Amino acid sequence: MSSTLKLVLFDVDGTLVDSQGDIVAAMTRAFAAVDAPLPERAKLLSIVGLSLDVAMPTLAPDQTEAAHQKMIESYKAAYMELRAQFGVAQSSPLYPGAMDALRSLQAVPEFLLGIATGKSRRGLDKLIEGHALDGLFMTQQVADFHPSKPHPSMILQAMQDAGVEPADTVMVGDTSFDMEMARAAGVRGIGVNWGYHPPERLGDAHVVIDDYAELAPVLERIWSMPG
Numbered sequence: 001m002s003s004t005l006k007l008v009l010f011d012v013d014g015t016l017v018d019s020q021g022d023i024v025a026a027m028t029r030a031f032a033a034v035d036a037p038l039p040e041r042a043k044l045l046s047i048v049g050l051s052l053d054v055a056m057p058t059l060a061p062d063q064t065e066a067a068h069q070k071m072i073e074s075y076k077a078a079y080m081e082l083r084a085q086f087g088v089a090q091s092s093p094l095y096p097g098a099m100d101a102l103r104s105l106q107a108v109p110e111f112l113l114g115i116a117t118g119k120s121r122r123g124l125d126k127l128i129e130g131h132a133l134d135g136l137f138m139t140q141q142v143a144d145f146h147p148s149k150p151h152p153s154m155i156l157q158a159m160q161d162a163g164v165e166p167a168d169t170v171m172v173g174d175t176s177f178d179m180e181m182a183r184a185a186g187v188r189g190i191g192v193n194w195g196y197h198p199p200e201r202l203g204d205a206h207v208v209i210d211d212y213a214e215l216a217p218v219l220e221r222i223w224s225m226p227g
Contacts, residue, residue: 006110006223007139007164009155011173012117013048014195016102017127019092020045022082027059029078030071036060045196049118049177051148052076079123088130095194097212102136104216112162114139116154116171116181121145138162150180155187170206170222172215179204188222190215 013019024044031038038044039059047055052075056068063071083091105111114137117124121142128134139161141154159169171182174195182189183204191205199208207218 004110004168005112005162005164006219007112007114007159007162007169008105008219009114009116009139009141009158009169009171010137011049011171011175011178011195012115012119012124012127013092014045014174014197015095015172015178015192016098017092017094017131020048020196022079022091023048025082026075026078030056030075031060033070033074034060034063034067036063036067036071048196049149049173049175051118051143054148055118076120083126083130088127092127092130094131095212099131101212101215102133105219106136112139112164113137114141114158114162116141116149116158116173116178118143118149118177149175149177150184152181152185155181155185159185159187168223170219174202176201176204190218 010016024041027044028038047058050058052072056071060068060071102113105113115124119142121144124140124142139158141158146153155171159166166186169187170190171178171187172190172192173179174192175197179189179191179202188206189204191199191202191208193199193208193210202208209215209218
């Protein structure tokens with residue numbers, strides 16, 4: 001592998017942390033706020049990764065714009081309450097092997113780590129604080145400043161921050177939105193099969209891994225390829 005800097009970007013919900021309990025609970029509160037019928041759990045989790053201003057109309061297309069805004073505010077309030085009640089480590093635990101993988105990658109001099117998430121700045125800050133991830137991610141792209149995935153804006157900005165080219169960048173995520181975003185940005189996508197979209201929906205992934213222990217070898221293989 002060359003000494004050129006490499007950027008490894010991570011999605012958060014469904015990739016680094018398992019936040020499905022809080023997501024479903026907060027969505028339940030959001031739908032109750034406008035007296036709308038609650039979709040089934042699988043449907044709720046299918047939109048994880050989208051920004052809330054896209055997710056709510058997707059889940060509740062018959063609701064008005066004002067109702068969607070009320071749902072968004074109710075969701076945010078509920079999510080904050082749950083996090084405050086149970087703490088980040090319990091409400092959004094890291095997936096097995098995630099911390100070890102991050103620390104191992106950080107120890108590689110050529111590797112830069114980053115985040116590309118549908119979370120808000122506030123939400124990501126709380127998560128980083130709660131899991132003691134400070135200093136790991138040199139670029140952090142959040143929903144506040146970008147169009148929703150799969151628009152490539154987050155990855156393009158992250159590459160600009162890091163000063164790396166598409167060939168030296170990968171996106172690690174659990175949803176089709178992550179893989180489509182990677183393709184749109186011209187970078188390779190590494191899918192994970194423990195998140196909120198099944199592997200068959202990760203068609204744009206360069207490879208799908210089953211365990212965090214597979215990540216470093218996959219990166220080595222990708223960046224050892226010519227060109």
